Structures are given as C-alpha cells and as structure tokens.
Amino acid sequence: MSTSTPAHPAGAPAATGSGASAGTLFGILAIAVLLAAPFGVYPVFLMKVMCFALFACAFNLLLGYTGLLSFGHAMFFGGSAYVCAHTIKVMGFSPELGILAGVVFAAALGFISGLLAIRRQGIYFAMVTLALAQMFFFFCLQARFTGGEDGLQAVPRGSLFGIFDLSKDINLYYLVLAIFVFGFLVIYRTIHSPFGQVLKAIRENEPRAISLGYRVNQYKLLAFVLSAALAGLAGATKVLVFQLASLTDVAWQMSGEVILMTLVGGMGTILGPIVGAAVIVTMQNYLAGLGEWVLVIQGVIFVLAVSLFRRGFVGEVIAIIQQFKAKKAG
Amino acid sequence: MDTVSDVPYIVEASGLTKEFKGFAAVKNVDLRIRRHTIHALIGPNGAGKTTCFNLITKFLEPTRGTIRLNGKDITRTPPADVARLGMVRSFQISATFPHLTVMDNVRIALQRPIGNSFHFWKSETSLDALNDRAMALLADVDLISYAKHLAVELPYGRKRALEIATTLALEPEMLLLDEPTSGMGREDIARTSDLIKRVSEGRTILMVEHNLSVVSDLSDTITVLARGEILTEGPYSEVSKNPQVVEAYMGTGGAH
Numbered sequence: 001m002s003t004s005t006p007a008h009p010a011g012a013p014a015a016t017g018s019g020a021s022a023g024t025l026f027g028i029l030a031i032a033v034l035l036a037a038p039f040g041v042y043p044v045f046l047m048k049v050m051c052f053a054l055f056a057c058a059f060n061l062l063l064g065y066t067g068l069l070s071f072g073h074a075m076f077f078g079g080s081a082y083v084c085a086h087t088i089k090v091m092g093f094s095p096e097l098g099i100l101a102g103v104v105f106a107a108a109l110g111f112i113s114g115l116l117a118i119r120r121q122g123i124y125f126a127m128v129t130l131a132l133a134q135m136f137f138f139f140c141l142q143a144r145f146t147g148g149e150d151g152l153q154a155v156p157r158g159s160l161f162g163i164f165d166l167s168k169d170i171n172l173y174y175l176v177l178a179i180f181v182f183g184f185l186v187i188y189r190t191i192h193s194p195f196g197q198v199l200k201a202i203r204e205n206e207p208r209a210i211s212l213g214y215r216v217n218q219y220k221l222l223a224f225v226l227s228a229a230l231a232g233l234a235g236a237t238k239v240l241v242f243q244l245a246s247l248t249d250v251a252w253q254m255s256g257e258v259i260l261m262t263l264v265g266g267m268g269t270i271l272g273p274i275v276g277a278a279v280i281v282t283m284q285n286y287l288a289g290l291g292e293w294v295l296v297i298q299g300v301i302f303v304l305a306v307s308l309f310r311r312g313f314v315g316e317v318i319a320i321i322q323q324f325k326a327k328k329a330g
Numbered sequence: 331m332d333t334v335s336d337v338p339y340i341v342e343a344s345g346l347t348k349e350f351k352g353f354a355a356v357k358n359v360d361l362r363i364r365r366h367t368i369h370a371l372i373g374p375n376g377a378g379k380t381t382c383f384n385l386i387t388k389f390l391e392p393t394r395g396t397i398r399l400n401g402k403d404i405t406r407t408p409p410a411d412v413a414r415l416g417m418v419r420s421f422q423i424s425a426t427f428p429h430l431t432v433m434d435n436v437r438i439a440l441q442r443p444i445g446n447s448f449h450f451w452k453s454e455t456s457l458d459a460l461n462d463r464a465m466a467l468l469a470d471v472d473l474i475s476y477a478k479h480l481a482v483e484l485p486y487g488r489k490r491a492l493e494i495a496t497t498l499a500l501e502p503e504m505l506l507l508d509e510p511t512s513g514m515g516r517e518d519i520a521r522t523s524d525l526i527k528r529v530s531e532g533r534t535i536l537m538v539e540h541n542l543s544v545v546s547d548l549s550d551t552i553t554v555l556a557r558g559e560i561l562t563e564g565p566y567s568e569v570s571k572n573p574q575v576v577e578a579y580m581g582t583g584g585a586h
Binding site (some may be wrong): 226 | 387389408409410411413414418419420421425426427428429430434437438439441442446447448449450451452453454456457496500
C-alpha cells in the first residue's frame with residue numbers, strides 16, 4: 001500500500017475501548033516512573049528532556065495533527081524564555097508569574113505571526129514562519145533587554161508561590177514534571193476534542209473541510225496560537241532550569257531541532273515527540289565530549305530515521321502492533 | 331422561505347468568466363439551474379466544466395460575472411460560507427478524510443452545525459450524541475459494515491458512497507457532484523446512479539458527468555460546454571440530436 005499522504009497518523013482509530021484503558025494504565029505507570037526518576041538520574045538532565053519534550057509535543061500539534069510545518073517555532077520558545085527571564089530577573093516577578101508572562105507573550109506572538117502565515121500553504125507557510133522567526137531573532141540580537149550576545153544569565157529561580165524553594169533541584173524537578181504533565185494533557189485533550197477532529201479533517205483534506213462549511217483559517221489560527229503558547233510554556237520552564245535565556249533559544253537551529261525531534265520520534269503520534277526529544281537531548285548530553293561531531297552523528301541518525309523508520313520510532317512501533325492485531329483478527 | 335422558493339431558479343450565474351493569465355477557461359457563461367431538478371454539465375475534456383463548478387462553489391473567484399444562490403448574490407462569498415448556505419460540492423478525486431474512520435468522516439459533517447467545533451477543552455465523547463444520525467446516514471448508502479474502517483481502506487465505489495453520505499449529513503439544498511461515477515465499474519455505476527436519483531428527492535443537483543447513459547438516465551436538463559462556452563442546453567432528447575454537440579463530442583473522441 002503506497003499512499004501519497006505525508007502525515008500518516010498510525011493508530012488514530014485504535015484509541016477507543018480497551019486502547020483507552022491501556023493508555024490510562026500506561027500513563028499512570030509513566031508518571032510513577034517520572035516521580036521516582038530524580039533519585040536515579042541527574043534531575044537537571046530529566047528537566048531538560050521534559051522541556052524539549054513539551055516543546056516538541058506543542059510543535060507536533062501543528063505538524064502532526066493540523067498538517068502545518070512551521071519553521072519558526074524557536075521564536076515562541078525563545079521569545080517566551082526572554083520574557084520570563086526578564087520579568088523575573090529585572091522586574092522581580094515570582095517564577096509562576098514569570099512563566100505566565102512568557103506564555104502570554106508567546107500566545108500573542110503566535111496570534112500575530114499565525115495571522116500572517118496561515119494565508120499561505122505548504123512550503124510558503126514554512127517560509128513565512130521562518131522569515132518571521134529570523135526577524136524576531138534580529139530583534140532579540142539588537143534589543144537591549146535581551147542582553148545581546150550574553151543573553152540573560154543567572155536568572156534567580158526564586159520560590160514557587162513563596163513556599164517551595166526552587167533553588168533545590170528536586171523541588172524544581174517536581175514543578176517541571178507538573179508543568180510537563182499539564183502541557184501534555186492539554187495537547188492530548190485538544191487532539192481528542194471536537195476541535196481536534198476538525199484539525200485532523202483539515203490535515204486529511206483541506207478543500208473537503210471547506211466544502212463542508214468549515215472556515216479552515218480560523219481553526220488553523222487557533223491551533224497555531226495553542227501550539228505557540230505551549231512552546232512558550234516549554235521555553236519559560238527551561239529558563240528556570242538553566243537560569244538562562246540566550247540567542248540559542250530563538251535561533252533557527254532551535255526551530256530545526258524541534259522538527260528533528262518530532263520526525264525522529266514520529267509525527268502525528270502522541271508519544272513520538274517525547275521519545276524524539278529524549279533521544280536527541282540524550283545524544284547531545286552524552287556525546288558532548290565529541291564536540292562538533294555531535295551534529296554529524298545527529299545528522300546520520302536523522303537520515304537513518306527518515307529512511308528506515310519513515311513514521312518515526314513510535315510510529316513504527318504502532319504500525320507493528322496494528323499489523324499484529326490485524327493478523328490476530330483475520 | 332416562501333419568497334425564496336418563488337424564485338424558480340436556485341442558482342443563477344450570469345456572464346461568468348474566468349481567465350488564467352489571459353487564457354479564458356470559461357467565457358461568458360449564463361447558467362440557470364431550476365429548483366428540484368437534476369442538471370448535468372457535459373462537454374469534451376478541457377471544456378471548462380470543472381472550472382464552472384469551482385466558480386459556482388466559489389473555490390475560484392470569477393474574473394467577471396455574478397452568481398446568485400436563492401436570489402442572494404454570492405459572487406464575493408467565501409467557499410465555506412457558500413457551503414453554509416446549503417450548496418455543498420464533491421470533488422473529482424474522491425473527497426474523503428482518508429485516515430479517519432468512515433464513521434468519523436460523517437461525524438465531521440454532522441458536527442459543524444452544533445457549534446462546538448472550537449471547543450478544544452471538551453472530550454470527543456461529547457460527539458457520541460451524533461453516532462445514531464451518522465449510522466443512519468451510513469445505512470442509507472449501505473456502509474454500516476464499514477463504519478469502523480479507515481476511509482482509505484474502502485474500495486473506490488464505496489468511497490464515493492461515503493462522500494455522498496458525508497455531503498447529505500449537511501442536509502444541503504443543492505448538491506454539486508463532480509464526475510460521481512468516474513473510474514467505476516458497471517455495478518458501482520448502477521448503484522451510484524440509483525443513489526443520486528434517491529437523494530435528488532426534494533433537492534437540486536448539478537453534476538459534471540462523462541457517462542452519457544447516466545446523464546440521459548438522470549438529468550432533466552443538460553448544458554453542453556465546449557471551449558469554455560455554452561454550446562447548447564436542453565433535455566437529453568434534444569441535446570443529443572444537435573449536430574454541433576455530436577461534432578464537439580465525437581470529433582474529439584471523448585464520447586462514451
């Protein structure tokens with residue numbers, strides 16, 4: 001079977017009945033593991049994985065479930081990071097308000113850039129988002145409050161609601177875990193909502209969705225704003241973890257990295273971006289000693305992933321499970 | 331509504347012209363479609379049938395001319411809003427949502443009028459209330475046994491049936507079918523033709539169709555297009571005897 005559709009949502013129909021309860025069980029198990037994890041693994045590393053996993057999940061909402069390839073998501077991730085870092089460090093915001101400010105900024109930026117980008121389709125959409133993100137990059141490079149090449153360093157972590165001291169990694173870890181689970185649930189619910197059904201319809205066949213009376217641009221815009229806000233949530237959370245907002249966060253490489261994570265893990269699957277983010281972040285961390293070679297290895301993995309597992313790691317696993325089920329049934 | 335149904339024509343296009351970089355795909359077409367009839371648009375390849383379709387449903391902006399639906403000017407109305415006014419189209423290549431289930435395909439259409447389509451915080455189980463109506467629509471086109479399959483897995487003829495079920499879910503006043511039987515085997519053609527006849531009850535249908543036996547069987551009025559212009563118009567018995575039509579059709583070898 002060779003369908004020409006690029007987005008292949010493996011496993012979309014299977015998420016009912018026994019699939020749902022198995023999913024709940026898996027979710028509980030995963031959260032239990034994550035709750036215990038910081039006692040076995042370096043918490044800062046886990047927090048970094050969760051920040052990027054949330055970023056990739058937010059991106060996947062757009063690429064995997066709406067069929068829109070944004071090449072400028074770094075502007076939401078990094079823009080929110082700058083706003084969060086600035087409000088906390090310079091204006092003395094508490095960490096929760098700093099994150100909120102970052103998310104609001106990302107959503108607003110998403111609304112404006114979304115309005116401009118969704119008028120175009122396919123590669124032109126990607127180019128408009130890239131152009132806007134580049135403009136934003138130069139703005140951040142020139143603006144005074146971003147600290148230019150130095151970025152904003154030594155952002156105080158403060159204490160959450162004035163109670164929990166976030167300078168302790170373990171406390172921060174549980175905050176990041178809560179944010180990650182919250183973000184993930186928002187995305188999960190969005191995908192499995194009446195709105196999510198329309199998004200999938202637009203991804204599958206946009207002209208047909210229009211002919212059924214859907215004003216598709218409004219749906220795309222809302223998806224874009226949601227995706228931008230959640231990417232912003234990830235970026236702002238990252239500031240607390242590393243106490244840093246820098247040009248790296250808004251550079252186009254960051255936009256590329258999130259595409260890479262999503263594709264390696266499996267776009268259009270709910271867990272794919274998480275796996276992809278874990279793979280890429282792990283590689284960057286453990287291969288850091290190899291210097292520039294990390295990029296080469298990353299490239300090789302990407303080429304291998306795209307040519308061997310076209311649906312990404314998770315996508316392939318789902319396809320195998322489905323084949324197995326089909327065999328058992330017929 | 332009474333005043334509206336006093337208008338004998340549901341669609342009135344006048345002086346419709348579409349130019350692509352100087353080439354006129356459709357030239358000065360006046361098309362009027364009488365309410366509650368089946369109207370066929372035929373003509374050799376490249377005659378501008380599909381362009382006409384795209385213009386009437388507003389998927390293309392006309393270069394010149396006006397279009398009225400139920401007496402209301404829709405020349406500048408966006409395509410999604412035209413669909414909301416009760417005129418729903420199909421496409422030449424099958425218009426399903428391939429990786430959604432057959433049931434979900436129909437539910438997408440049922441979902442739109444209930445107005446929760448922006449609710450991203452609601453569970454999709456809130457759509458289960460539509461299941462009975464979706465099943466009834468699928469029963470109408472003999473697709474019950476396929477309800478849980480992905481649309482992409484359906485045989486070709488069944489995809490077209492799903493398309494019609496999805497369209498009917500919107501309870502449109504007017505259907506535009508773009509080559510509803512193209513690429514089908516004899517059996518599927520007969521079945522689709524029956525289906526069209528059945529759904530035309532109380533509705534208006536405009537279709538582009540190549541299969542002349544289907545056209546003669548179903549349509550009340552036929553408009554023949556050639557090189558972007560109307561050649562002639564009338565019932566099959568008249569149109570088929572028109573020497574110009576015979577020439578336009580046979581001359582290109584495009585007849586069936």
